[in-house]
Amino acid sequence: MNRTRLLLLQIGLGFGMLLFWHIVTTYPLLGDVKTIQFFFSNPVDVAARIWKLFHTGVIWRHLGITLAETLLAFVIGSGAGIVIGFWFARQPRVAAVCDPYVKMANALPRVVLAPIFMLWFGLGIWSKVALGFTLVFFIVFFNVYQGVKEVSPVVLANARMLGMNERQLLRHVYWPSALSWMFSSLHTSVGFALVGAVVGEYLGSAAGLGYLIHEAEGTFDVTGVYAGMVVLSLFVILIDYGVTLVEGRLLAWRPPAPETT
């Protein structure tokens, strides 16, 4: 299947689904239009609402806050994950002692932490950052830990024979290996940072995309919920695209084999 054909089919499928949605919510085929629209809204209304959100500029503040929370959660979570992952991998005794607690903390569904974070950090952005942090941290931590542990013994022996001391091994062998594992999970960790931000907003806040959707739900404004969802998915696709660009630059040395998590 060539590119143009694929693109046409993709657009066609999307258009078909929208058309189906439009028809069943505009014409009384399955029952009363008003009732159906209450539950499923209507694509034209949703489009108009999205246009309004952008036209009036209301959305920008919410997008900005969600983006800020996502980035902060990602940066702080990755930083902590790298440092602790490195530390554990180089100190097997520390890792062995902490192992059950790390597993326990990771097994906990993060949503239950949201109320506690709100208590600690208030309703502003930091409770959302904290929630995103708990998600990002473990992904990066496990990947960095694995990356340091699984350095090829031959590459390591070779580096030693080249005369590298511990510090140089860290810089030229362990560090790049750990980073490559971390970068291979970039999509997942950025995605989880966003999940943390939106879920946090949804559970209690005064701004952000999650708040927007939650507010619309509270007033049975289904059109508003759908509009928020569409904006959110477009936002995620955009961020994911950005990550793909960054990844392409950082992992240029990798063979293009499908070996990522």
Added chain:
Amino acid sequence: MFVPSQASAPSRTEPAIVRLDQVSVRFGVGPGAYEAVRHASLDVAAGEFVAIVGPTGCGKSTLLNVVAGLLAPSAGQALVNGRKVEGVTREAGYLFQQDALMPWKTALANVAVALEVGGVAPLEARERARGLLARVGLARFTERYPHQLSGGQRKRVALAQMLIRNPSILLMDEPFGPLDAQTRGMMGDLLLSLWSADRKAVLFVTHDLEEAISLADRVVVMSAAPSSRIMADHCIDLPRPRSINEIRLEPAFHDYRRAIWNDLRDEVMKAYGAQDEGESAP
């Protein structure tokens, strides 16, 4: 039955740069212990090319690792320049059988880093690395990452990486094993031409008898595992410079081949027998 042909071993007066003195290597403890090498003694003079052959799993690489300082012998000692090996041997360069390049560095960076860790300024290191990569025929591939190079090209980068520090001892562990026959021949010629420019002591491990004879001054034969010993030492008196493919046509080459194979045959059979019984080396 073989007769150790010690008579053919060369007699030298110069001091050995590498000396293995009754080296034994044992892995593990108790009843599960496995002795890879027993009482191996070997002298390598400066500038001498010594090949070690033996059946699979016979501890050839173990001996190299002892000289490199990557593995401590359980008995006996290894001496380099008269000093006991403790920690990594600084004077030695090691060419591994497997890919040992850092995959996240380009060919140039892989070679240059060997100098940089020794304190050479990055710019100068890169310049010298570029020069050496050109000598191994990779002038146009300096910016490639290892996965973008063929197996033979990766070996050339590894060769340059080893040689750039100018080590006085080269340790090679079946370095051309994974390559196809033609590339092996070319790599052998390349190695000989680089080596003849400034003769270093070489310990070259291989299971390929013809490769050993065509490259080396001496071929040392090891017995089958476990508890491998050095059981023969043949001096190869073929003229240099040699061409890997042409030297094999010499009548003298076949005499050496026959003589060494006589020593090796029983051991190879033993090794295969052991493998069939599921007792291959760990």
